[in-house]
Amino acid sequence: MIPPLPLWVEIPVALLLALSGVFTLVAAIGVVRFRSFFQRMHPPALAFSFSAWCVTLASILYFSAQDGALSLHAWLIIIFLSLTVPVTTILLSRTELFRRRNSGDPDMPPPLSASVPLSADADDSSPTPR
Amino acid sequence: MSPLLFSAIVFTMGCYITAMALALLRLVRGPSAQDRVLAMDLICTIAMLILMVLAIRYRSAMYFEAALLVSIFGFVSSAAMAKFLLRGEVIE
Numbered sequence: 748m749i750p751p752l753p754l755w756v757e758i759p760v761a762l763l764l765a766l767s768g769v770f771t772l773v774a775a776i777g778v779v780r781f782r783s784f785f786q787r788m789h790p791p792a793l794a795f796s797f798s799a800w801c802v803t804l805a806s807i808l809y810f811s812a813q814d815g816a817l818s819l820h821a822w823l824i825i826i827f828l829s830l831t832v833p834v835t836t837i838l839l840s841r842t843e844l845f846r847r848r849n850s851g852d853p854d855m856p857p858p859l860s861a862s863v864p865l866s867a868d869a870d871d872s873s874p875t876p877r
Numbered sequence: 878m879s880p881l882l883f884s885a886i887v888f889t890m891g892c893y894i895t896a897m898a899l900a901l902l903r904l905v906r907g908p909s910a911q912d913r914v915l916a917m918d919l920i921c922t923i924a925m926l927i928l929m930v931l932a933i934r935y936r937s938a939m940y941f942e943a944a945l946l947v948s949i950f951g952f953v954s955s956a957a958m959a960k961f962l963l964r965g966e967v968i969e
Contacts, residue, residue, distance in 0.1 A: 751879055761885030764930065768892030771923060775896035778903050778919060784912060787903075791919045794896070799922070802929045809933050824929070824944055828922075831952040835918055838959035842911045845963055 756812040760805045767801035770794065784843045788836065795832045799825060878934075886934050890927070897923050914958045921951025 770793050777790025803821045810818040848855045897920055904916035925947045932940035957967050 752882075757879055757882050760933070761882050764885045764889045764933070767926065768889035771896045771926065772892045775899035775919065775923075778916060779899045784909065784915075787912065787915065791915065791922070794919060794922055794926075798926060802926050806929055806933055810938065813936065818938075820938065820941060821929070824925070824941070824948060827945065827948055831948075831956075835952060835955050835959065838956055838963065839911050839915055842914075842959050842962045843909070846909070846911070 752809075752812050756808060760809050763801045763805035763808075767798035767805070770798040770801070774798075785840070788840060788843075792832070792836075795828060799828050882933075886930060889930055893923050893927050893930070910962055911959070914955050914962070917958075918951060918955040921947060921955070925951070 774790040774792075774794040777793075778787055781787045781790065803825050806821045807819060810821075844855060848858070900916045900919045900923065904913050904920070907913045907916060925944045928940050928944040928947060932938065932944070960967050
């Protein structure tokens with residue numbers, strides 16, 4: 748039989764868990780309700796950062812109190828998530844920009860390479876597209 | 878498991894399930910392909926969070942490995958999908 752944990756451990760753990768649930772729910776509501784893709788990219792960051800941090804802190808607190816020693820293996824998830832989420836975000840935003848530009852959307856900014864004037868040796872051979 | 882912690886876990890699970898259903902709605906309804914990739918990424922992250930809450934519920938550290946695996950697969954799949962949508966091929 749595992750002895751019950753003291754109350755000062757259980758209250759922060761329960762609070763952190765409930766907070767992460769609320770943040771994830773807010774993120775999902777934002778993903779459903781926002782109108783454009785660039786707006787919809789923002790709410791999942793709540794789930795990726797805030798609720799993952801809350802759950803990790805709760806599990807570190809819980810397992811440390813249960814084992815009587817500091818157990819930090821849940822940090823791995825936070826470290827991994829903070830390394831991979833920016834990569835996915837950058838790739839998805841570039842995908843949206845690329846595909847909407849290809850479909851002829853006038854709201855998208857033109858690519859940078861077309862607005863830069865060509866170098867001097869290519870200048871006399873062909874007129875620069877501005 | 879005290880009643881306080883148990884009710885907190887039940888509340889968190891309910892929030893996660895609702896959030897997953899909403900993300901699934903965006904996955905089904907999403908107008909473009911990158912919307913679906915974003916919703917799938919969110920679903921993978923919520924599955925990872927569910928596994929971490931289950932680790933607290935059943936007092937087993939084995940769930941962390943499963944959470945790491947789900948997280949790694951989610952990252953690899955959404956990065957590969959985004960790369961495919963961007964270039965037409967995954968590895969150039």
